[in-house]
Amino acid sequence: MRNYDHPNLFNFRDLGGYPIPGGRSTRWRRLYRSDSLSRIDPADASSFTALGVRTVIDLRRPREIERDGRIHAFDGLTYHHLSPVHAEWEEATDNDEPSDARWLANRYLDLAEQGHGAIRAAVEVIAETGNAPVVVHCVAGKDRTGVVSAVTLGALGVPDEVIAEDYALTSAATDRSMAYLRGLHPEIARMPNRWLLSPAETMLLFLGDLRARHGSIRAYLGLPEETYTSLEGSLLETTA
Numbered sequence: 053m054r055n056y057d058h059p060n061l062f063n064f065r066d067l068g069g070y071p072i073p074g075g076r077s078t079r080w081r082r083l084y085r086s087d088s089l090s091r092i093d094p095a096d097a098s099s100f101t102a103l104g105v106r107t108v109i110d111l112r113r114p115r116e117i118e119r120d121g122r123i124h125a126f127d128g129l130t131y132h133h134l135s136p137v138h139a140e141w142e143e144a145t146d147n148d149e150p151s152d153a154r155w156l157a158n159r160y161l162d163l164a165e166q167g168h169g170a171i172r173a174a175v176e177v178i179a180e181t182g183n184a185p186v187v188v189h190c191v192a193g194k195d196r197t198g199v200v201s202a203v204t205l206g207a208l209g210v211p212d213e214v215i216a217e218d219y220a221l222t223s224a225a226t227d228r229s230m231a232y233l234r235g236l237h238p239e240i241a242r243m244p245n246r247w248l249l250s251p252a253e254t255m256l257l258f259l260g261d262l263r264a265r266h267g268s269i270r271a272y273l274g275l276p277e278e279t280y281t282s283l284e285g286s287l288l289e290t291t292a
Contacts, residue, residue, distance in 0.1 A: 054066050054068075054069070054221075055221075056084075056099065056103070057099075058092070058099060058100065059093075060091040060092065060093060060232075061086060061087055061089070061091060061092070062087055062193075062225040062228045062229040062232065063085075063086060063087040063192060063193035063194070063222055063225040063229060064084060064085070064086040064087065064187075064193070065084065065085060065086075065218075065221065066080055066081060066083075066084055067082075067083045067084065067085060067201060067204075067205065067218065068080030068081060068082060068083070070205060070210045070214050070215075070218070071210070071211075071214065072208060072209040072210050072211070072288070073209060073211075074209075075290065076288050076289065076290055077288070077289060078205070078208065078210065078287050078288060078289075079286075079287055079288060079289045081103065081104070081185055082184045082185055082186070082286060082287050083178060083184070083185070083186050083188070083204070083287060084103070084105070084185065084186070084187040084188070085187070085188050085189065085193055085197050085198075085201045086187050086188070086189040086193050086197070087189060087190070087191065087192050087193035087194075087197075087225070087229055088112070088120060088189055088190070088191050088192075088193075089108060089110070089122075089123040089187065089189050090117075090120045090121040090122050090123060091120075091232075092123060092124065097124075097126075100126075101126055103185060104185055105126075105129065105185050105186070105187050106128060106129065106130060106182075106183060106184065106185060106186070107129070107130045107131075107132065107177060107183040107184070107185070107186040107187070108123055108129060108130070108131050108132065108186075108187050108189070109132045109134055109174050109177055109178070109186060109187070109188045109189070109200070110122060110123070110131065110132065110133045110134070110135075110189060110190075111134060111135060111136060111170070111174070111188065111189065111190040111196040111197060111200065112133075112135060112189075112190050112191055112196075113135050114133075114135060116191055117133065119237075120191075120236075130183070132173075132174075132177055134170040134171075134173050134174050134177075135167075135170055136163055136166070136167020136168075136169075136170040136171055136196060136199075137166045137167045137169075137170070138159075138162055138163040138166045138167050138196075139162055139166065141159060141247060144158070144159065146158055152246040152249050152251070152254075153249075153251045153253035153254040153257060154254075154257060155246060156195075156246065156249065156250075156251075156254040156258075157254050157255075157257035157258040157261060159195070160195065160198070160199050160254070160255075160258040161258060161261045161262065161265075163195070163196065163199055164199055164203070164258075164262060164272070165265075167196075168272075171199065171200055171203060171273075172273050172274065172275065174188065174200050174204075175200070175203065175204055175207065175273055175275065175279075175283070176275065176279060178204055178283065178286075178287070179275075179279050179280070179282045179283035179286060180282065180286070181282060181285060181286040184286055184287075188200050188201060191233075192222075192226075192229055192230075192233070193222065193225075193229075194222045194226075194250055198219050198222070198250070198255070199258070201215075201218065201219075202215050202219065202255060202258070202259060203262075203269050203272065203273060204283070204287075205218070206259060206269035207269045207270050207273060207275075207280060207283060208283060208284060208287060208288060212255070212256055212259045212260075213252075213256070215255055215259065216252035216253070216254075216255035216256045216259075217252060219250055219252065219254070219255040220250055220251060220252040220255070222250040223249075223250050223251075226248055226250070230248060
C-alpha cells in the first residue's frame, strides 16, 4: 500500500515498489514522504508508530517549526532538522514565465543549489541503514520533500518518469491539505494558485536541469561512493 490514511496527514506515502533498470526496485516500508508530522495527535499515534519509524527528517524553516511545532518525541525516534536554504518564492524574478511547470522547476533548481548542504545531509541520513524506516517531511510534503525524494530516488537509478509520477501524486492531497492549512493560517488563501500545483512535467524539467548542470544526480549530491552503496543496500531489493 503506497498511501496511509492518517486523520491529520494528507500527503503521507511509501516510496517503495519503484522499479529501476536491472530487475531491482525500491524496498517498501523503508522511506516515506509526508506533509508536516507536527499534526500527529493521539488519533494518529497508533497508526504512525505501527510503521516502526525510527528517523524523521524535518525540512521546514525554523519559523515554521516555531509556528506549528514538531513531531512528538515517540520512543525510539530520532529527529533531524535539516532546513535547505532557499529564496522566498515571493522574491522570484521570473513571475512572467507563462508555464506553471517551468516556474515551479525554477524554484526547485534554486532550492537544490542554495540548499545543497541540507539536501546532501538528508540523503546521508537516509542512506544509513540503521536509520530506516525514515520519514522526510516539510509543510505540505510537496516542494522541499519532493526535491529530497527526487534526488534520493534518482541517485538509486529510478527513472525520471517514475519519479515524476510519484511527485504528481501530491495533487490528490492538495485540496484537503490546503483546506486544513487555510483554517489555521488564513493568509495562505492569498497564495498564488501556481504555488499549489504538482504537475509531473515540473519534476521532469527539474531533473533535466540538475543533470544539465552537474552531469548526474550523484554528481550533484557529491557523496562518497560508499554512501551510495549504503543507500542501495538500505533501499533496494531484487525483484522476484
